Amino acid sequence: MTLLAENYENDPIDVLVGDWMSEGNMTVRAGTKISGQVDAYEPTFLEALQPALPHIAKYRIKVAVNAGAADTKKLHEAVTKMVKGQGLNLSVAWISGDEVLPQLLEAQKRGESPFENICTGESLDDWDFEPIYAQAYLGGLGIAKAFEKGADIVVCGRVSDASPVIGAAYWWHNWQRSDLDELANAFVAGHLSECSSYSAGGNYTGFKDLEPLGWENIGYPIVEISHSGEVVVTKNKGSGGQISVNTLTSQFLYEIQGPWYFNSDVTAILDNISFEHLSTDRVALRGVKGALPPPTTKVGITAKPIYQAEMHWFMTGLDIPAKARMIETQIRMLLAPHLSAFSHLSFQIIGSVPDNPTNQNAATVDFRVIAQARRAEDLAPAKFVRPCIDPIMCAYPGATPHLDLRQAFPKDIFEYYVTLMPQSDIQHRVHLSSGESIEIAPPAESKVYSKHQPTQHTTGNVVDVGSFGATVPAPLGTIVHGRSGDKGSDCNVGFWVRHQDEYAWLQNLLSTSFVQSYLLGDEYRGGRVERFEFPGLKAVHFLLKDHLDRGVSCTSSVDFLGKNCAEFLRCRVVDVPLRFLARGRI
CATH class of the missing domain: 3.30.70 (Alpha-Beta Plaits)
Incomplete structure (x- = not known):
């Protein structure tokens, strides 16, 4: 935060956003909250904020983060004390409403919903553990309202990873809830920037290309969002790594579930997504469309340890x-x-x-x-x-x-259970430094989506894989990039290639049955596999349902974040056309 804020005169930014939440620390902080032994927010945010505050105040940079974890109010108190201790004139607001265990248990008692686990399909009544805490994923409009009312820093608990970017763009451009295309593009921009240096080359399978670009100093993504919702991604000046079509494709494919991407404020429709290289370290986002949000939002339930x-x-x-x-x-x-x-x-x-x-x-x-x-x-x-x-x-x-x-x-x-609850049951509120509290209403219009993403087990672009010429056995990853990640016990994995003829080969090679019967090997245990193609990215994406042994908080796997699933699959040997290998390996 200090690096970005103090360099404002050479590399100006309007809003600093930060995503401090994961399913791992959600459960840990929930246990901390219940035990009451230590503060249940993320202390590393205060470590990052403290030296950056003078620069934030000097250049009037806004800040929105979800570092409140399981005690946003206490984090608000700590930030307010820090601001006053430095003698700065900054207004600090906080967001509540993500803590939903009481209303969830009441709804369960009334039989209003089975609260089906979206990873495993089981009912909450059949879950063999005792819930102690539950957090709903909030949208970004509470953040936008706080900025509108004069807040300089907004601290949140479990808003979605991209919600700080949605809230910042909504406030800056004075958008309305009906501006769905604009919101969807801001949503994807938030996804591209939520994971620190990932979009600039972190966790990227083309990482060997980064060494001459300074992989010891990989930069931070900066998203530029226009009033019309157009998005350009760049990075802080003087940093290493790169912003490219490939690094952004890598981050985009991380953690998505398919062509429908849900947030409390909007659904992003991703069928036609693509990236356009504009110039060095400047890439435009294309093809994202917006649709109504679902009437529900995701809830993570933590059980007694x-x-x-x-x-x-x-x-x-x-x-x-x-x-x-x-x-x-x-x-x-x-x-x-x-x-x-x-x-x-x-x-x-x-x-x-x-x-x-x-x-x-x-x-x-x-x-x-x-x-x-x-x-x-x-x-x-x-x-x-x-x-x-x-x-x-x-x-x-x-x-x-x-x-x-x-x-x-x-x-x-801590066992962790992922389900959905109506947005109308959530009391989303903004708390301003003046003491005023403002309620954020759920969306007036929403759309119910199928519980399964669209899936196509084989490609519609059928080509005989033998038509690509002579082949040689080689690891898939010699010419195919990959990226994977976790959502609860689900694991997603996306593959993409550099050239269009390689994509035709990839589409026909990577059928659902090929992934199940060969590529996953002994790792396939009979679960549902959903498949979708992103032609604009030359990518094939798979969602492996309930693949990760209960999720990061309690898994017995060493791949507790699902990030090495892609690396395992990329080392599997397939018949690779010689003419593709002649272009060079990744």
Whole structure:
């Protein structure tokens, strides 16, 4: 924030927005709120804000962030105190209404909705956990109203990731709720800028191209939004990385669910989305259309904590499967008296040994034992870590446990449930520094959408994959970019290519059945897979329903954010046309 604010005279910005929320810290901060042990907002926001405040005040830069997490009012108090402590004349407002557990439980009691889990399809009545907190995703119009009423800084809890950009643009241009195309473009602009440096090259599969551009100093995206809703994306001057069609495609495909992109204020229709290169580090967004928002909004429910512990062994060299089988058998025998109290136990081999490794680290894999239980005492040292480590003198050759046992002691984790509730049940309010409180009404018009995104299991642009000429077995990622991410226990993954003839090949190669039967390999466990094409991006997108073992807050997977799903799939070997490889690898 300081970097961007202090350079205003050379690189002016009007509004600083920040997204501090994820499903991971939503659950953690919810537990903090309930326990009351420490403040339940995101303290790193205050660390970022404090040195930036003098520049924000000097240049009258507006600020909108969702760092309130589970205690927005307390964050408002902390920011107000900080502003006064620096003797600055800045008005601080805050947004409420995202905390919805009481009205959700009342509606459940009255039988008004099954509150179906949008990832798994289960009913909330059948969820085997006790809710302690629930947060709804709010839109951006409360932020817009706060700015309209003179606020300089607006702190929010669980507004959607893109809502600060929507609110800023709505206020700046004096839009109306009926300006759906404009709102939709601002919404996508918010998605492109919400994740810090991602749009400038972070988490980008073409990352090797960034090294000569300064990958140690990747910049921050800046979105320029016109009154008519046109969007241009650039980055702060003097920074590394790049803004390109490919880096923006990477960020766009991250976390979307399909061609319908929902927010409390608008639905963005993405069928015809594309990016246009204007000049170095300047790319225009094209083709986004707006539609009415849904009558509902997403709600994340956090449950009373359960507990998790894990233990690691190192295995090196030959016979890794047999070594793993031996130590697992020994550990299971010692755990047997305690297993009935475990809700989860798994043994995982992480990594593999290459042929003829040239150093010992390359020949070493991680053998992970992970357990979960409802009570901390069921994972006490005598019941978990001792049975895991005691076979050391009778185990496989080279048996070496990790000596840092901190993860082997029980820690609390939180189950997370994602559902929908009517926007009309939410009390969205703006609280101004004057003490005035303003209610933000839900949208007067909305549209009910199918619970499943449009899907096309095979392409309509049918071409014989043999028509592309001679092929050679090679990893998919030699010519195909990819990006994946999590939403609850769903995982999305998008693939795109550089050239139009490559896209015809990709469309025909990546059918739903090919992804299920081959590409996912052992990772496919029978779940629903939704497929959609983005021709303007030369991309094919998949939504893997309920693929991520319950989501980031309580998963037993090391890919807890789903971000490595694409990297796994890109290393799968397929028949790649030689003429595509001749153009160079990614």
